[in-house]
Amino acid sequence: MKQIAELTKRNCRIYIRDKGAVFSSLLTMMIVIALMLVFLGDMNINSIADGFFGENAADSIRENVKSYVFWWTVAGVLSVNSLMVVLTVLAPMIADTENGIIQSFYTSPTARWKITAGYIAAAWICSSVFSAAAMLGGIVIGAVKGYSIPLGNAFLAVLYSCVNAFMYSGLMYLIAVFAKSTSAYSGIGTTVGTLCGFLGAIYIPAGTLPESVLSVLKCLPVLHGTALIRQALTADAQNVLFDGMPAAYPEKLDDIMGVRLSFGENILSSQTELAILLICGIIFLVAGAVILKRKTDR
Amino acid sequence: MIHTEKLCKRYGGHTALHGLDLDVGKGEFFGFLGVNGAGKSTTINMLTTALSSTSGKARVCGYELDHANEIRQRIGVVYQGNCLDDMLTVRENLMSRAYLYSTDSAAIRKKLSEISSLLDLGGYIDRRYKTLSGGMKRRCEIAAALMHSPQLLFLDEPTTGLDPATRTDVWETIEKLRKATDMTVFLTTHYMEEAAKADRIVIIDKGRKIAEGTPFELKERYARDTLVLYPKQGDEVGRDENGVSDGNSVRISIKDTISALPMIEKYKAFITGFEVIGATLDDVFLRAVEENK
The missing domain is CATH 3.30.70 (Alpha-Beta Plaits)
Known part of the structure; x- marks a missing residue:
C-alpha cells in the first residue's frame, strides 16, 4: 500500500504543479458555466417557468426556478469536472510510456498493477478533491445569489461525484491503454470530453432529446452519474418550487431535466444508479488491465 | 554477477540477439559496445527483466531471469533519456523512486543523505528537476538508480547526446562512484573513448558477439x-x-x-x-x- 500511496502522491504532484494541465482540466467546466451564463441558463429558466407556471409566473416563482436551474447547472459542472480532471491526471501515464519513464518503474520490484493503481488512484483523488472544491464554490456563489442548499445534500453530491470519478477513472484508463502517444490521448480526450458533455446531458436537458437517443444514453453510465448528482443538488430547490403542488409536477420536471431516469415503467433508484457506476467502473478497470497485460511483453 | 548462455531474442521473424554468451564478474567495469541496432538495448532490457528472452539462459546477481523481483531489487539502471519528473524536486524524485524498492522511510531518508553527499546533490536537492542543467540532471538520474544500494549498475548510453562538458561531468560522477563503492558497472555506449575506461569489453554486431577482451587486448588483436x-x-x-x-x-x-x-x-x-x-x-x-x- 505504501508503494501505491507514494506513486499516487507522485502523480498528484505532477498534475497539481502543472498549471497548464490544471487549467485545461477546468476549461470544460468554465465553458459549461459560460454557456449557462450566456444563454442556456435563461433558456432553461424560461422553459421551466413558462411550461409549469405559465408565461405570467410571479417573480418569486421565477426566482425559485432560477435556484433550481442554478443547482442543476452546478450538478452538471461537478459531473463534467469529474471527467476532465480524471482525463488530465491520467495523461502522465501515456507520457511516462512515451518518454521511457515507465521503463524505470518496470525494472523495479514494484508490481505493475501497483504502478497502474498509482495513476488511477491519483486520477480519482484529484477528481474527487476538485469536485469538492467545485461544490464549495457552488455553495459560496449560491449563498451570494440567495440560493441555499442543505449541507447534507451538498455532501451527498460530493459523494456521488466521487463514485462518478471512480467510473470515469476506469473509463479513461481503458481509453488510455489504447493511446500510443500523448497527442493521440489528447485528441481522444477532447473527443470524449465533448461527447460526455452531451452523453451526460450537461448542456441540454435529457428530456428534450429524442426518445431513441435517450434510450441509448440510458445504457451508458455517463448519464446516470450526472443524474445522481442532480438528484442530490436539485431536491431542495425542487421542493420549494413545487411546494403544495401535486407530485406529478416534480416528477415531470425530473424526467425533463434528466434528474430521474427510467427503463420503461421502472424508475431507477439512486442505489441502482450507484451500482451501475460502480459496476461499470470495475468492468472498465478490469478490461483495461487485461488489454494492457496482453499488450506488454511481461 | 552476470552469466548468459546462448541468450536469444526474436521479434517475429527478426532475430535481435543470436545466442549471446557473457560473463561479468563482481566489481567489474564492463563495457558493452555496438552500433545502433546491434542488440545492446535488447540485451540490457532482458538482463534488467524488462523483456523476456526467446531462448537461452541468463543469471543476474545469482538469479535466473524468471526471478525478476530478486534481480530488480539488486540492480540499478541509468537510461539514455532522463527518467525523473520535471515537476518534482530532486528530493521528491529520489524519494518516490526509492519507495519502489523499499517502504522503510527512515532508511530511505538516510540513503538520500548519503547519496546526496556522495554525488554532491546538496546544492540543488530541493530545486525542481526541470530547472537543472544537463549535467545536474544526469547526476540525479545516477543518484536515483543508487537509492536502493544496487549490486549491479547498468548504464545504458548514459552520455549520448550530451555536450562535452556534461559528458565530463557525468564521467567524473561515475569515477567517483566507482572509487567509493565496489559496485559492478555494465556500460553500453558507442563513445569508444568512454569504453576505454572499462576493465573488459564485449563488442556486438547484428546481435552477435564479435570481440571480447580488455581494451589493451582488443587493441593488440x-x-x-x-x-x-x-x-x-x-x-x-x-x-x-x-x-x-x-x-x-x-x-x-x-x-x-x-x-x-x-x-x-x-x-x-x-x-x-x-x-x-x-x-x-x-x-x-x-x-x-x-x-x-
Whole structure:
C-alpha cells in the first residue's frame, strides 16, 4: 500500500504543479458555466417557468426556478469536472510510456498493477478533491445569489461525484491503454470530453432529446452519474418550487431535466444508479488491465 | 554477477540477439559496445527483466531471469533519456523512486543523505528537476538508480547526446562512484573513448558477439599503432616497411609503440621529425565490425 500511496502522491504532484494541465482540466467546466451564463441558463429558466407556471409566473416563482436551474447547472459542472480532471491526471501515464519513464518503474520490484493503481488512484483523488472544491464554490456563489442548499445534500453530491470519478477513472484508463502517444490521448480526450458533455446531458436537458437517443444514453453510465448528482443538488430547490403542488409536477420536471431516469415503467433508484457506476467502473478497470497485460511483453 | 548462455531474442521473424554468451564478474567495469541496432538495448532490457528472452539462459546477481523481483531489487539502471519528473524536486524524485524498492522511510531518508553527499546533490536537492542543467540532471538520474544500494549498475548510453562538458561531468560522477563503492558497472555506449575506461569489453554486431577482451587486448588483436615520419626534402623513407606517403609524411603501421624505436633509429638521419599515434578503440571497433561483415 505504501508503494501505491507514494506513486499516487507522485502523480498528484505532477498534475497539481502543472498549471497548464490544471487549467485545461477546468476549461470544460468554465465553458459549461459560460454557456449557462450566456444563454442556456435563461433558456432553461424560461422553459421551466413558462411550461409549469405559465408565461405570467410571479417573480418569486421565477426566482425559485432560477435556484433550481442554478443547482442543476452546478450538478452538471461537478459531473463534467469529474471527467476532465480524471482525463488530465491520467495523461502522465501515456507520457511516462512515451518518454521511457515507465521503463524505470518496470525494472523495479514494484508490481505493475501497483504502478497502474498509482495513476488511477491519483486520477480519482484529484477528481474527487476538485469536485469538492467545485461544490464549495457552488455553495459560496449560491449563498451570494440567495440560493441555499442543505449541507447534507451538498455532501451527498460530493459523494456521488466521487463514485462518478471512480467510473470515469476506469473509463479513461481503458481509453488510455489504447493511446500510443500523448497527442493521440489528447485528441481522444477532447473527443470524449465533448461527447460526455452531451452523453451526460450537461448542456441540454435529457428530456428534450429524442426518445431513441435517450434510450441509448440510458445504457451508458455517463448519464446516470450526472443524474445522481442532480438528484442530490436539485431536491431542495425542487421542493420549494413545487411546494403544495401535486407530485406529478416534480416528477415531470425530473424526467425533463434528466434528474430521474427510467427503463420503461421502472424508475431507477439512486442505489441502482450507484451500482451501475460502480459496476461499470470495475468492468472498465478490469478490461483495461487485461488489454494492457496482453499488450506488454511481461 | 552476470552469466548468459546462448541468450536469444526474436521479434517475429527478426532475430535481435543470436545466442549471446557473457560473463561479468563482481566489481567489474564492463563495457558493452555496438552500433545502433546491434542488440545492446535488447540485451540490457532482458538482463534488467524488462523483456523476456526467446531462448537461452541468463543469471543476474545469482538469479535466473524468471526471478525478476530478486534481480530488480539488486540492480540499478541509468537510461539514455532522463527518467525523473520535471515537476518534482530532486528530493521528491529520489524519494518516490526509492519507495519502489523499499517502504522503510527512515532508511530511505538516510540513503538520500548519503547519496546526496556522495554525488554532491546538496546544492540543488530541493530545486525542481526541470530547472537543472544537463549535467545536474544526469547526476540525479545516477543518484536515483543508487537509492536502493544496487549490486549491479547498468548504464545504458548514459552520455549520448550530451555536450562535452556534461559528458565530463557525468564521467567524473561515475569515477567517483566507482572509487567509493565496489559496485559492478555494465556500460553500453558507442563513445569508444568512454569504453576505454572499462576493465573488459564485449563488442556486438547484428546481435552477435564479435570481440571480447580488455581494451589493451582488443587493441593488440584488432588495431595497430602508427609511426608517422616527416622526411627531409628529397629523402625517401619507410619504403621497406610498406609506408604510405602523402608527400609530406610517411605513415607506417606498427605492432606497438616500442616497435617504432628501431625504425626511428634507422631513419633518424633522413627525417625532420616523427610521431607515434596509438591505436584507439575506434580502430578496434571498426576493424572488428569490418571482419564480421
